[in-house]
Amino acid sequence: MENPQQNSEEGLMPKSSPPQPNPAIVANEAGQGSGFPESDKSSATPVVVLSTLVAICGSFAYGCTIGYSSPAESGMRADLRLSVTQYSVFGSVLTVGGIIGSLVNGKIADLVGRRRTMWLSELFCIVGWLAVAFSKHAWSLYLGRFSLGIGLVLMAYVIPVYIAEITPKNIRGAFTAAFQFLLTSGLSVMYLVGTVVSWRALALIAAVPCLLQIIGLFFIPESPRWLAKVGREKELETTLQRLRGKNADISMESAHIREYTQTFEMDSKVGIFYLFQRKYAYPLVVGVGLSAMQPLLGATAIQYYASYIFSEADFSTKIGSISLAIIQLPVIGASVLLTDRFGRRPLLLASTIVMCLSLAIIATAFGLQGTHRWNEVTSVLVYVGIMGFSVGYSIGLSGLPGVVMAEIFPINMKGLAGSLVIFIHHCINWTITFTFHFMMEWSKTGTFSIFWVICAAGVAFVTFLVPETKGRTLEEIQASITKLSRR
Numbered sequence: 001m002e003n004p005q006q007n008s009e010e011g012l013m014p015k016s017s018p019p020q021p022n023p024a025i026v027a028n029e030a031g032q033g034s035g036f037p038e039s040d041k042s043s044a045t046p047v048v049v050l051s052t053l054v055a056i057c058g059s060f061a062y063g064c065t066i067g068y069s070s071p072a073e074s075g076m077r078a079d080l081r082l083s084v085t086q087y088s089v090f091g092s093v094l095t096v097g098g099i100i101g102s103l104v105n106g107k108i109a110d111l112v113g114r115r116r117t118m119w120l121s122e123l124f125c126i127v128g129w130l131a132v133a134f135s136k137h138a139w140s141l142y143l144g145r146f147s148l149g150i151g152l153v154l155m156a157y158v159i160p161v162y163i164a165e166i167t168p169k170n171i172r173g174a175f176t177a178a179f180q181f182l183l184t185s186g187l188s189v190m191y192l193v194g195t196v197v198s199w200r201a202l203a204l205i206a207a208v209p210c211l212l213q214i215i216g217l218f219f220i221p222e223s224p225r226w227l228a229k230v231g232r233e234k235e236l237e238t239t240l241q242r243l244r245g246k247n248a249d250i251s252m253e254s255a256h257i258r259e260y261t262q263t264f265e266m267d268s269k270v271g272i273f274y275l276f277q278r279k280y281a282y283p284l285v286v287g288v289g290l291s292a293m294q295p296l297l298g299a300t301a302i303q304y305y306a307s308y309i310f311s312e313a314d315f316s317t318k319i320g321s322i323s324l325a326i327i328q329l330p331v332i333g334a335s336v337l338l339t340d341r342f343g344r345r346p347l348l349l350a351s352t353i354v355m356c357l358s359l360a361i362i363a364t365a366f367g368l369q370g371t372h373r374w375n376e377v378t379s380v381l382v383y384v385g386i387m388g389f390s391v392g393y394s395i396g397l398s399g400l401p402g403v404v405m406a407e408i409f410p411i412n413m414k415g416l417a418g419s420l421v422i423f424i425h426h427c428i429n430w431t432i433t434f435t436f437h438f439m440m441e442w443s444k445t446g447t448f449s450i451f452w453v454i455c456a457a458g459v460a461f462v463t464f465l466v467p468e469t470k471g472r473t474l475e476e477i478q479a480s481i482t483k484l485s486r487r
Helices: 004-010 048-080 084-102 107-113 114-133 138-168 169-191 199-206 208-219 224-229 233-244 253-265 273-274 278-297 299-312 315-340 344-371 375-397 402-409 412-444 444-467 474-481
Strands: none
Touching: 048 084, 048 114, 048 138, 048 208, 048 233, 048 299, 048 375, 084 412, 107 114, 107 138, 107 224, 107 412, 114 138, 114 199, 114 208, 114 273, 138 169, 138 224, 138 402, 138 412, 169 199, 169 315, 169 402, 199 208, 224 233, 224 253, 233 253, 233 402, 233 474, 253 474, 273 278, 273 375, 273 412, 278 299, 278 375, 278 402, 278 412, 278 444, 299 375, 315 344, 315 375, 315 402, 344 375, 344 402, 344 444, 375 402, 402 412, 402 474, 412 444
């Protein structure tokens, strides 16, 4: 029986193969010796490892910001006498900053480079954390959270892109997925430390990884693919040699990077409306779909308001938060190790199925609570459901959308596409984070039933539309899913 996904990918392949600088390197069309010069035996050099570690310091800072609002809620509301509405605004204004930042994040990364964009993102984050830590009124909390939102949306785009552009194809998936591992680590630290320190001290602790990344950025190179895009040929050669090792032969890889960059740059004009050409439809649908699934399936609500959900289920918020902090790290670690072994799509499919089952458990538990029967079981079921949801989310949907999106967009449209995808993500994110408390007041069962229905649709989306990108160079992936006319 034919695979619908295979058919959809074949229909998007170019009618003729991209020109090859040296046909002798083409071994076969089945993928063994793909025609692209990057060696299958390419390893992680010290420079690649260092560059990735510095980049994912930003991921840790991102996780700290996402995880901050849950442990800080009770203390902040008591100290500053915030209402439910005011705290909902505090939680959601992060995504308002994200919406504004998403309008320019891709353009900034294309104009000033990946490394300078990471610098800029951390400056916004440091200003935001200081504003939150020393706030005495709601408005200064909002301004700090807004600044954090701008910083986060810059790093959410540029970090996966930077890592994907500097790493060899055989380790690209795992290294890019490390973004999510550090993000989850930051979130877990907030959940754990937030149980023993004040919300002001927690904000200052969250600023530390921002400072570490700013320092580390002085010691890592720029993306060679960005250097090719802006025509800095000598720096491209020097940077690629530094990344691959001083004894590595980079001539063919650098030639292909230049050739494909020039081809994509000449293929279409750069403008937001050109993004909606038919040849970009498939990667755009996949990117928007995966990005929208994260908040629509309830992940944002659970991350931001886990303590509130546990409290509504009459379960200990302290035990729940600590459990979330502990359970996520080993699962994310397993996801990083399995990404290049099993591929992106199988992990995404497993992730959405587990999340779907977990949401059904949570909805059922709150339904039982409403009947006033088995109340003692309700809290346990909600706890089990949230733990299961966290495991499912961590194994795939948490980090792999960023991996896939960093791989599927061609270099000439990557900035615009990234901005559009993240803009849509944060619009949905804002809607969920602002309305979640009100939805729970309306119906706890109804809220998680809605998430469950959307999650079931997400399983179908991953099954039939998401491509597998494992084991291919960025140039291969982008050539195969954009319809270029090369006669």
